Amino acid sequence: MRKGLELPRRTLILLLCIALVPLIDVLTGDAWAGDNRAEEREAMVTEQIVARGVKDPVTLAAMREVPRHKFVPLLQTFYAYNDRPLPIGHGQTISQPFIVAYMTEVIQPGPGKKILEIGTGSGYQAAILAATGAEVYTIEIIPALAKATAKRLQDLGYGDVKTKEADGYYGWAEHAPFDAIIVTAATEFVPPPLIEQLKDQGLMIVPVGSPFFVQTLMLVQKRGETTTSANLMPVRFVPFRRAE
Ligand code: SAH
Secondary structure, three states: OHHHHHHHHHHHHHHHHHHHHHHHHHHOOOOOEOEOOHHHHHHHHHHHHHOOOOOOHHHHHHHHHOOHHHOOOHHHHHHOOOOOOEEEEOOEEEOOHHHHHHHHHHHOOOOOOEEEEEOOOOOHHHHHHHHOOOEEEEEEOOHHHHHHHHHHHHHOOOOOOEEEEOOHHHOOHHHOOEEEEEEOOEEOOOOHHHHHOEEEEEEEEEEEOOOOOOEEEEEEEEEOOEEEEEEEEEEOOOEOOOOO
């Protein structure tokens, strides 16, 4: 009698597991377009990015290509293509798609360009820069994020991106000078080492202002011994931290 029940119970458990697969798919947002979600990315580019004035074809191609949903935590994957920033753990966030595209367009990445990012976070911005053909260096101060993201970039085919766990205030002197520097955390002033590590005519995009308030996205250009700067738009970024 007992033996007779064993098989149906196992079969039942097996069937239950199989039934759970589509449920997990729905929860992680993979159900609509398989594992790729290219249609949602296309809508993101058209409705959130092109509609707000980003035109650079290199930037738009990268935004269409990089699977944003693979850079956010499992519980956020459903919202990956929404018009907003998302939490990525450790109190940090991945920027809204439009902001990523806008900052990318401004620094003009592409083949032959060497770019430094401060604030690796999820690795999404770094992957976008890499997808333009640029040589990308990125620094993250939170050890757990730095480690997890280095692995993610490797696993997703962005293994050429050079990652480092450090305080980005000091830049990455061994690889300087850079054609462009992109800072993705809000700083009260532009760190002087970063200006030093820019090439002549190099561009830096950086949110400047008090943490926890609205900051100004600034474009800084190095011109010989001087720099010029322009205010681009109000933004909100997580604070730039300093190593203790
Ligand atoms: N570019 C990221 C956004 C990350 S949010 C992405 O695409 O997901 C900002 C990141 O900057 C956080 O991960 C934070 O830990 C990091 N950060 C803050 N201060 C830093 C510093 N001094 N050096 C390096 N990273 C820093």
